[in-house]
Amino acid sequence: MIHLAETELDAQRSYKYRINVCCSSGCLPFGALKVLKAFEDAVKEFGVQKECKVARTGCIGTCSVGPAVLVEPGDYLYQNVTPEKARLIIRDHVVLGLPVKDMLYGTESYFRKQHRLVMRNAGKIDPYRIEDYIAAGGYSALVKCLMKLSPKEVIDELYVSGLRGRGGAGFPTWQKWNFVARAHRMPKYIIANLDEGDPGVFANRTLAEADPHAILEGMLIAAYATGAEKGYIYIRAEYPLAVETLKKAIEKARAMNLLGEKILEMPFNFDVELRLGAGAFVAGEETAILASVEGKRAMPRPRPPYPAASGLWGNPTLIQNVETLANVPQIVSHGGLWFSKIGVPNCTGTKCFSLTGKVKNPGLIEVPMGITLREVIYDIGGGVAGDRAFKAVLVGGPSGGCLPDTMLDLPIDYESLTKAGAIMGSGGIVVIDDNSCMVDTAKFFVDFCVDESCGKCTPCRVGLRKVQETYKRIMRGEGRAEDLDFLRKLCSYIKEASLCGLGQTAPNPVLTTLRYFGKEYQEHIFEKKCTANKCFRHDGEARNI
Amino acid sequence: MQKDKRLEMLHQTIVAHGYQKSSLLEILHRAQELYGYLDSDLLSYVAENLNLPPSHVYGVAAFYNFFRLRKPGEHVVTSCLGTACYVKGAEEIISAIEREFKLERGKSTADGRLSLFITRCIGACAMAPAVVIDDEVIGKATKEAVIQRIKQLLEGNKPETS
Numbered sequence: 001m002i003h004l005a006e007t008e009l010d011a012q013r014s015y016k017y018r019i020n021v022c023c024s025s026g027c028l029p030f031g032a033l034k035v036l037k038a039f040e041d042a043v044k045e046f047g048v049q050k051e052c053k054v055a056r057t058g059c060i061g062t063c064s065v066g067p068a069v070l071v072e073p074g075d076y077l078y079q080n081v082t083p084e085k086a087r088l089i090i091r092d093h094v095v096l097g098l099p100v101k102d103m104l105y106g107t108e109s110y111f112r113k114q115h116r117l118v119m120r121n122a123g124k125i126d127p128y129r130i131e132d133y134i135a136a137g138g139y140s141a142l143v144k145c146l147m148k149l150s151p152k153e154v155i156d157e158l159y160v161s162g163l164r165g166r167g168g169a170g171f172p173t174w175q176k177w178n179f180v181a182r183a184h185r186m187p188k189y190i191i192a193n194l195d196e197g198d199p200g201v202f203a204n205r206t207l208a209e210a211d212p213h214a215i216l217e218g219m220l221i222a223a224y225a226t227g228a229e230k231g232y233i234y235i236r237a238e239y240p241l242a243v244e245t246l247k248k249a250i251e252k253a254r255a256m257n258l259l260g261e262k263i264l265e266m267p268f269n270f271d272v273e274l275r276l277g278a279g280a281f282v283a284g285e286e287t288a289i290l291a292s293v294e295g296k297r298a299m300p301r302p303r304p305p306y307p308a309a310s311g312l313w314g315n316p317t318l319i320q321n322v323e324t325l326a327n328v329p330q331i332v333s334h335g336g337l338w339f340s341k342i343g344v345p346n347c348t349g350t351k352c353f354s355l356t357g358k359v360k361n362p363g364l365i366e367v368p369m370g371i372t373l374r375e376v377i378y379d380i381g382g383g384v385a386g387d388r389a390f391k392a393v394l395v396g397g398p399s400g401g402c403l404p405d406t407m408l409d410l411p412i413d414y415e416s417l418t419k420a421g422a423i424m425g426s427g428g429i430v431v432i433d434d435n436s437c438m439v440d441t442a443k444f445f446v447d448f449c450v451d452e453s454c455g456k457c458t459p460c461r462v463g464l465r466k467v468q469e470t471y472k473r474i475m476r477g478e479g480r481a482e483d484l485d486f487l488r489k490l491c492s493y494i495k496e497a498s499l500c501g502l503g504q505t506a507p508n509p510v511l512t513t514l515r516y517f518g519k520e521y522q523e524h525i526f527e528k529k530c531t532a533n534k535c536f537r538h539d540g541e542a543r544n545i
Numbered sequence: 546m547q548k549d550k551r552l553e554m555l556h557q558t559i560v561a562h563g564y565q566k567s568s569l570l571e572i573l574h575r576a577q578e579l580y581g582y583l584d585s586d587l588l589s590y591v592a593e594n595l596n597l598p599p600s601h602v603y604g605v606a607a608f609y610n611f612f613r614l615r616k617p618g619e620h621v622v623t624s625c626l627g628t629a630c631y632v633k634g635a636e637e638i639i640s641a642i643e644r645e646f647k648l649e650r651g652k653s654t655a656d657g658r659l660s661l662f663i664t665r666c667i668g669a670c671a672m673a674p675a676v677v678i679d680d681e682v683i684g685k686a687t688k689e690a691v692i693q694r695i696k697q698l699l700e701g702n703k704p705e706t707s
Contacts, residue, residue, distance in 0.1 A: 198628075238664065294567045295570055357629055448665065
C-alpha cells in the first residue's frame with residue numbers, strides 16, 4: 001500500500017497544476033460535467049497534458065457559486081465557471097501563469113473561520129479513485145490499527161479524543177463502541193447512518209460524494225474495535241450520486257482486499273452492503289433504522305434494550321452517523337490528544353453544517369465546536385441576503401429551534417443549544433429574514449412532523465395533529481386567547497411522553513417560537529395581523545390553511 | 546412481451562438477494578425502477594416470492610414516501626419543500642403550478658400527462674428553491690421559469706393521435 005501511495009504521489013507531483021472541478025450534486029445541475037469536459041479539451045488544445053491534471057472531485061463548499069473549480073497549487077477558487085471560462089483559465093492561469101482575477105471567488109472570510117477535518121479531502125481528491133485517497137494518507141489509520149493497536153487501545157484513543165456522536169444527540173462515541181465490544185453475542189453489526197432526512201441538511205450527502213473512503217475506513221476501524229463482521233450503510237434513495245459513489249468505493253475497496261475476508265492478510269473479516277432508505281424521516285432514529293434495514297416499516301421501539309445490546313436480528317449493533325465515522329481515521333492517525341485540543345473542552349472536534357436560507361454565502365461549512373452563531377452567519381455566511389433584516393435562525397432541522405438575534409452569541413455545542421431550546425441535530429442552519437412569519441414557519445415544521453410521524457405512539461400521532469389544528473385556526477384568524485397556553489401544555493406533554501426522538505423533539509419549533517416570538521402570536525390572535533403578510537390571505541397565494 | 550422481460554429482471558434481483566425477507570426494500574426499489582410505480586399485482590408477486598404476507602408488503606410500500614402506488618403522469622414535476630426551499634418561497638411556486646396546470650400536489654392531471662409531487666429536501670439547499678422536472682434539476686427556480694419549462698415539455702411531445 002505504501003508503494004501504491006508513493007507511485008500515486010509521484011504521478012501527482014509530475015503535474016505542475018491540478019484543476020479540481022466540483023461535480024457533486026450542488027454543482028452538477030449548473031453544468032459541472034460540461035465544464036469538466038471543456039477543461040479536458042482545453043488542456044489538449046494548448047498541449048499542456050503533461051503539466052496539468054484535470055480531476056473530477058467532490059464538493060468544494062461554495063455551493064452558491066457553482067460550478068466551482070479549485071486550481072492547485074495556491075488554492076485559487078474560481079466561481080460560476082462555464083465552458084468558455086474554462087478555456088480562459090487554462091490559457092491564462094496554466095499556460096501564462098496568470099490567475100484570472102475577476103473570476104476568482106472573492107469572499108475569503110468564507111473559509112477563514114472554518115476548520116476542515118472531516119471534509120479535509122473534499123474537493124481535493126477524485127472520489128472515484130481509491131488511489132487518490134490512499135495518496136492523501138487514507139487507510140493508513142486502518143493499517144496502524146491492524147499492526148500496532150489492540151481493539152481496546154483504539155477505544156481508549158477515542159475516549160481521550162472526546163468524540164461525540166454527530167447524529168444529533170451527542171452520545172460519547174467510545175462508550176457506544178465499548179458496549180458493543182463487550183457484548184458476547186455474535187455476529188455483531190455496524191450501521192453507518194446516512195439517512196439525512198432533515199430538510200435543509202446536506203452535509204452527510206456531500207461527505208459521501210466527496211470522500212466515500214473516509215466513511216469506509218471509519219467503519220473498518222469500528223469493526224476492528226468492536227469485533228463486527230458485517231456493516232450496512234443506510235442511505236437515502238433521494239441521493240443517487242452519493243449511492244453511486246459509495247457503490248464504486250465499495251467495489252474498489254473489495255478489489256484491493258480492504259473489504260472482505262483476511263483484510264490486508266490479517267485475520268480480520270469485514271464487508272459492507274448498501275441499504276437504500278425510501279423517504280421516511282423517522283428512519284434516522286436508531287431503533288427505526290434497525291427495522292428498516294431488516295426490511296420492515298421504519299417504526300421505533302422502546303429502549304432499552306439499546307441496539308448495542310440487541311440490534312439487528314437481536315444481535316449487538318453499532319449505529320453511528322457517517323460524519324462521526326469519518327472523524328475516526330484522523331483520531332487514530334494523529335492521536336486522541338490532538339483531536340481533543342480542537343473545539344471546546346466538553347465538546348471536541350468540528351461539525352459540518354449546511355448553511356442555507358436567506359444568507360449571502362450559503363454552502364457546506366465545517367467549523368470548530370464552540371464557535372458562535374454570529375460568527376457562522378455573519379463572518380462565514382456574509383450576513384442576511386438582499387439587505388433584509390435578520391429575524392431568526394433555525395438550528396437543527398424540523399425538530400430544532402428558532403432562535404432570535406439576542407441568542408446569536410450562543411456558542412455551538414450540544415449543551416448550549418439544548419439549553420436554548422434547539423438541538424444540534426444533523427447540522428442544519430437556516431437563516432430566516434423578516435419576510436417570513438414565525439407562526440407560519442412553526443406550522444411548516446409541525447406539518448412536516450405530522451406527515452412523518454410513524455403513528456405508533458399516541459402523543460406524537462394525535463398530539464401533533466391537535467397542534468396542527470390549533471395553528472390552522474390561528475392562521476385563519478380564529479385564534480383564541482387560551483390557545484397559547486394550550487399549545488405550551490400540549491407540547492410539553494408530547495415532549496415527555498413520546499416514544500422516540502421524533503416526537504420528543506417535534507414540539508421544539510413551537511416552543512421556541514412561543515418563547516422568543518410570543519409577540520407575533522399575540523398579534524395573530526388579538527389583532528389578526530401578520531406583519532410578513534403570510535397568514536389570513538385568501539388570494540390563493542397563501543398556503544392551504 | 547416487454548413486461549415479461551421486466552418481470553424476469555425483477556426475479557433476477559430477488560434471486561441475487563437470496564429470497565431474503567430483509568431485502569424487501571431493495572426489491573421494491575428495483576421494481577419501481579423497472580415499472581415506474583408499484584401496483585397491487587407487482588406487490589403480490591414480490592410477496593409470493595419472498596414468502597411474506599401481502600399485507601406486510603403493502604404496508605411497507607405504503608409507509609415509505611419514496612414508493613409510488615399509483616401510476617405517475619407522463620412528465621413528473623417534483624418540487625422540493627424542505628426548509629431552505631420553503632423559506633425561499635417554494636410554496637408559491639407549487640401553488641402557481643397547481644393553478645396553471647389545474648392539478649393538486651401528489652396527483653396527476655386528468656389527461657395523465659403531468660404529475661406534481663412534493664418531496665422533503667433533495668439536498669440542493671444552497672440553490673433553493675429547487676424543482677426537479679423529469680430528471681432535470683432547476684436550481685434557484687422562479688415560478689415563471691418552471692411553468693415555462695413544463696409547457697415546453699408538454700408541447701414538445703404531444704401524444705400521437707391515431
